[in-house]
Amino acid sequence: MTQEAHVTQGPLTTEAGAPVADNQNSETAGVGGPVLVQDQLLLEKLAHFNRERIPERVVHARGAGAYGTFTVTRDVSQWTRAKFLSEVGKETETFLRFSTVAGNLGAADAVRDPRGWALKFYTEEGNYDLVGNNTPVFFIKDAIKFPDFIHTQKRDPYTGSQEADNVWDFWGLSPESTHQVTWLFGDRGIPASYRHMNGYGSHTFQWNNEAAEVFWVKYHFKTDQGIKNLTQDEANRLAGEDPDSHQRDLREAIERGDFPSWTVQVQIMPAADAANYRFNPFDLTKVWPHEDYPPIEIGKLELNRNPENIFAEVEQSVFSPAHFVPGIGPSPDKMLQGRLFAYGDAHRYRVGINADHLPVNRPHATEARTHSRDGFLYDGRHKGAKNYEPNSFGGPHQTDRPLWVGSAVTGATGDHAAPSHAEDSDFVQAGTLYRLMSEGERGRLVENLAGFIAKVSRDDIAERAIDNFRQADGDFGKRLEAAVQALRG
């Protein structure tokens, strides 16, 4: 255990530092009489206790985190001018929070659900956050559908439980989800632990170099522990026996010095390729097949230090896809664009306007120099410095160099769907994924899907859901239909 007592000596005190005479008996009017308002210790303890919780994350509420080190293993300066990536051997401190998506704060870890992969690089040019998942794709491709999607994954307003009807109704009516759903109900849908899975940036991001040339990139973090998964039966048992299985596994591995690591790769697309690539390169429901853009190894990520206080460092940690550093920026992916707003807004609501001042969230390799001030729990860090710009007192000033390179756009504003490229369809990559699976994997995939679809109360919802898989691959659809029918009788 690395914890140190906050205060080791001296008498117990109130929050204001006055010594406490009795921490066992509250103060009453006479023996056996009512409790007095003048017992400040009692009131203070009860009031503080009532305020111990902050709102849990609306998604990804259940998670665990650890600090680590990212080391560059390949010169990438031809593609990005990000300083933390500038030379082989360079090390950057990181904090990684893993999570499940749908469950509430106290939910079990061993469930079929994507795993969150929120990685903060404390770089010398500010914090860079990569807020991805253990899956290279996602269920939807436009942020405007996210609240509806999550409502179907969470508790129904009437029953108070997750409902198969809602889940399959939404997925059936959102055929772009077929690829991610095929992934989720396959063998990788329940990782054995956070250490035994890959991480992905999922979206396409921009890298730009000193010459302001643009490249589109996708990040992959390949586990050095090997992929290990649980079957549905194993997970059902573990979730009951050890609900904190992933959190415990991560903490214990780091405590015994068995530091988990990941090999970091990127796929890189020159900007000129994007317009005519066979798939829309900014569509989050699609991967870039490796034969088109082979992954290039660029670094190593190791986790080597546990947080000392889960609430302070994990619950209050905040990650934003909008936290970029020079040389890295967003792509026009409509999901990513929505996320650029959603996270900062969630942090202001959940942790407060000064969330970025907390030790886990603030820059570690540089300092934040802003003219923002005050707000709840402001710690006075700017002392008497001027709080406006321009000023004549040597205050911080703009650099005149944007972090990323702007994109050319044409056309009228409107509710446009993301453009389709030559080989885009909602089903093509789901079909490829199915055909890549071994016979054993296909059987388990069909069984997992059928077990859930069979719980749907309406035939039309179940049939529409099955039809998406039929369109991905005829054999897939046929087997699924038969398996669902067998279960529904």
Ligand code: HEM
């Ligand atoms: C437009 C779609 C999305 C919206 C609006 C959205 C919104 C949110 C919000 C509000 C949170 C809680 C943040 C907090 O309270 O600190 C969150 C957490 C998270 N989201 Fe998303 N999300 C979206 C899509 C995605 C996608 C596509 C991924 C992965 C590829 C993802 C990965 C995560 C992760 C890993 C967390 C947990 C962060 C942490 O550990 O603190 N989300 N999301």
